[in-house]
Amino acid sequence: MRWAQLTLVEDDPGRFSPRFWLDYIRRIRAEGVCLSAGGCVAFYPTRLPLHHRSRWLGHRDPFGELVAGCRRMGLVVVARTDPHAVHDPVFRAHPDWVARDEAGKPRRHWASPGMWVTCGLGPYHFEFMTAVHRELMARYPLDGIFVNRWDGSGMCWCRHCREGFRRACGLALPSSARLADPSAPATRAFRRWRSERLFSLWDRWDGAVRAANPEARCIPNTGGGAFAELDMIRCAERAEVMVADRQSRSGTTPPWVMGRVAKEYRAALGPKPAIGLFNVGIEEQWRWKDSVQVEPELRLWTAEAIAHGMRPWVCKFAGVLHDRRWLKPVEAIFRRHARAERWLRDAEPVARVGVVFSQRTATHAGADARGTVEAASLGICHALVEARIPYEMVHDGSLDPARLAGFRALALPNITCLSDAQCDALRAYVRAGGGLVATLGTSLRDGEGRPRRDFGLADLFGVSAAGPAQGPMRNSYLALHPPHPVLAGLGDAGRIINGLRRIPVRLREPVRRPPVTLVPSHPDLPMEKVYPRHREPGPPELFLRAGGLRGRGRVAFVPFDLDRVFWEVQAVDHGRLLRNLVAWAAGGAPSPVRVDGRGVVDVAVWRQRDALVVHLVNLTNPMMMKGPARELIPAGPWRVRVDLPDGRRPRRATLAVAGRPIRVRRTGRTAEVTVPSVLDWEAVAIELAPR
Numbered sequence: 001m002r003w004a005q006l007t008l009v010e011d012d013p014g015r016f017s018p019r020f021w022l023d024y025i026r027r028i029r030a031e032g033v034c035l036s037a038g039g040c041v042a043f044y045p046t047r048l049p050l051h052h053r054s055r056w057l058g059h060r061d062p063f064g065e066l067v068a069g070c071r072r073m074g075l076v077v078v079a080r081t082d083p084h085a086v087h088d089p090v091f092r093a094h095p096d097w098v099a100r101d102e103a104g105k106p107r108r109h110w111a112s113p114g115m116w117v118t119c120g121l122g123p124y125h126f127e128f129m130t131a132v133h134r135e136l137m138a139r140y141p142l143d144g145i146f147v148n149r150w151d152g153s154g155m156c157w158c159r160h161c162r163e164g165f166r167r168a169c170g171l172a173l174p175s176s177a178r179l180a181d182p183s184a185p186a187t188r189a190f191r192r193w194r195s196e197r198l199f200s201l202w203d204r205w206d207g208a209v210r211a212a213n214p215e216a217r218c219i220p221n222t223g224g225g226a227f228a229e230l231d232m233i234r235c236a237e238r239a240e241v242m243v244a245d246r247q248s249r250s251g252t253t254p255p256w257v258m259g260r261v262a263k264e265y266r267a268a269l270g271p272k273p274a275i276g277l278f279n280v281g282i283e284e285q286w287r288w289k290d291s292v293q294v295e296p297e298l299r300l301w302t303a304e305a306i307a308h309g310m311r312p313w314v315c316k317f318a319g320v321l322h323d324r325r326w327l328k329p330v331e332a333i334f335r336r337h338a339r340a341e342r343w344l345r346d347a348e349p350v351a352r353v354g355v356v357f358s359q360r361t362a363t364h365a366g367a368d369a370r371g372t373v374e375a376a377s378l379g380i381c382h383a384l385v386e387a388r389i390p391y392e393m394v395h396d397g398s399l400d401p402a403r404l405a406g407f408r409a410l411a412l413p414n415i416t417c418l419s420d421a422q423c424d425a426l427r428a429y430v431r432a433g434g435g436l437v438a439t440l441g442t443s444l445r446d447g448e449g450r451p452r453r454d455f456g457l458a459d460l461f462g463v464s465a466a467g468p469a470q471g472p473m474r475n476s477y478l479a480l481h482p483p484h485p486v487l488a489g490l491g492d493a494g495r496i497i498n499g500l501r502r503i504p505v506r507l508r509e510p511v512r513r514p515p516v517t518l519v520p521s522h523p524d525l526p527m528e529k530v531y532p533r534h535r536e537p538g539p540p541e542l543f544l545r546a547g548g549l550r551g552r553g554r555v556a557f558v559p560f561d562l563d564r565v566f567w568e569v570q571a572v573d574h575g576r577l578l579r580n581l582v583a584w585a586a587g588g589a590p591s592p593v594r595v596d597g598r599g600v601v602d603v604a605v606w607r608q609r610d611a612l613v614v615h616l617v618n619l620t621n622p623m624m625m626k627g628p629a630r631e632l633i634p635a636g637p638w639r640v641r642v643d644l645p646d647g648r649r650p651r652r653a654t655l656a657v658a659g660r661p662i663r664v665r666r667t668g669r670t671a672e673v674t675v676p677s678v679l680d681w682e683a684v685a686i687e688l689a690p691r
């Protein structure tokens with residue numbers, strides 16, 4: 001349930017205090033540890049030739065000392081290796097183990113110029129690192145090996161890669177120019193081949209680990225989310241556990257994104273555990289590895305991970321401390337996790353809304369992928385967080401009836417790549433009563449990323465695509481025609497700002513009384529010229545269908561980038577429209593919980609056999625939109641009403657984080673509590689009895 005990672009640096013042996021770390025690991029009640037062992041630098045007296053021992057190792061065995069200490073405390077122990085870089089003697093003995101650039105030149109390490117970058121698919125990984133893993137498993141009582149940076153560092157044109165790819169596919173390795181085109185046949189073949197090679201490397205290491213200890217596993221650091229290279233579903237089939245290596249915000253990432261990360265991993269893993277690896281430092285793109293974050297950020301980042309189901313894993317680089325400010329906050333985070341542990345395990349998420357993500361769509365998104373894929377998804381998720389609607393992430397590889405059964409609505413934020421089978425699965429979902437909210441280019445490509453002539457879901461949308469995307473549409477608006485539930489809360493607004501990019505559409509059937517029509521772009525200067533050129537209502541710009549779909553479900557198609565522009569511009573009207581669309585598609589009840597009271601709160605609901613647990617992460621903060629919180633600001637009281645499972649009533653309730661009871665009332669089919677105040681995170685555990 002709680003993990004600690006100590007990543008040693010080469011000059012740590014003899015300078016850092018293993019006793020200090022063992023004591024700290026005990027104090028934070030960690031149950032598992034991950035300790036630097038070998039690969040790039042060995043922190044134990046390895047006997048393998050060319051396995052570089054720390055130059056400060058002497059006759060010591062700091063890895064072995066830490067392993068023994070952790071074993072005495074009864075902890076699960078995982079060794080960490082990193083194969084991505086080697087020293088000169090390795091290069092001199094085996095120049096073919098090192099990655100080559102396109103011109104065939106061996107690659108120096110970009111940050112440590114005295115070292116070389118290894119080929120992720122060559123003999124160094126397949127042979128040498130397997131030997132390292134065997135040696136570690138043979139000499140120490142280990143439960144697993146965590147392999148960092150194991151999949152190479154970018155493209156490699158070495159002899160092994162060239163020959164291996166030609167043997168497998170009969171093709172020359174694609175050039176870097178060709179690689180930029182995801183639909184080029186050579187690029188497709190290469191991606192498939194590389195993926196299979198990585199899975200076979202994983203299997204090879206895992207086989208070596210299991211041969212030594214059948215209960216142990218190799219855990220490669222695989223990455224997750226739409227931009228992960230390896231298919232998450234296939235990773236999750238192999239893995240017993242996955243580690244979400246999102247160490248801290250990057251730039252101005254808001255804290256709730258860590259909760260979304262938890263859901264992306266859960267989308268692939270199901271009930272298998274996901275671990276939230278966080279770093280005590282400010283990661284950012286500049287990688288100040290020795291930095292320390294302020295307590296409010298550490299607390300919010302980990303609260304998001306924990307509330308959304310991940311087990312915390314604290315990561316510290318270097319055994320010698322230059323800044324001790326993180327020690328007490330992390331200890332407090334772990335201690336309260338231990339206190340609430342009973343309510344954090346053996347639970348299933350309860351959410352009625354799913355947000356689909358698609359690695360294939362990210363692969364085929366081209367240069368603007370961060371905008372068309374990530375910003376679109378972040379926009380819908382941000383709208384749901386603001387609306388206090390719990391949601392799950394749904395991997396597009398699992399659009400099957402069993403996975404979708406619990407959802408009343410699915411959001412498809414510009415999910416361009418959908419195979420015919422996936423479109424059929426979504427049709428079946430709508431026939432069975434599910435709702436869809438799809439935006440912009442959803443289903444305009446097939447499962448292989450090839451453009452379609454029309455939306456794959458045109459029959460559900462009620463419109464066909466009538467040309468390539470238009471935009472940016474400057475100074476364009478949406479004219480609103482209330483009353484309609486999707487316009488709730490927009491009051492007297494006659495029009496609101498439009499998105500920036502749209503797919504022109506052709507109606508497949510007449511639309512009566514469209515709630516939203518288009519006010520096309522018109523000049524924004526000179527001021528005298530800023531008026532719409534068309535007085536009559538424009539064409540419909542939002543397509544809502546219910547009832548006429550040979551089923552009970554509702555479909556909302558938004559032909560423009562509402563989600564992305566909400567993320568990038570944060571106009572409240574767009575957030576409200578997104579929330580209303582999801583609520584409408586879900587048949588009016590998108591959430592199993594209602595939270596009333598001021599502030600910004602990210603809500604998650606979990607079901608245990610005999611309890612409901614409602615997590616409230618207080619994001620009320622002037623810095624909420626930008627991640628770098630300076631202080632925590634209490635919010636509340638919050639009135640929380642959660643729907644009860646059939647035939648159950650509340651028995652009693654506890655504030656799991658504060659560790660004290662709270663009064664609970666039943667009103668009809670809901671349980672109600674009032675949480676007086678929350679600083680950063682609280683979990684309301686409502687125990688259930690038969691009615």
Ligand SMILES: [Zn+2]
Pocket residue numbers: 099100119120121122156157158159160161162
């Ligand atoms: Zn290579």
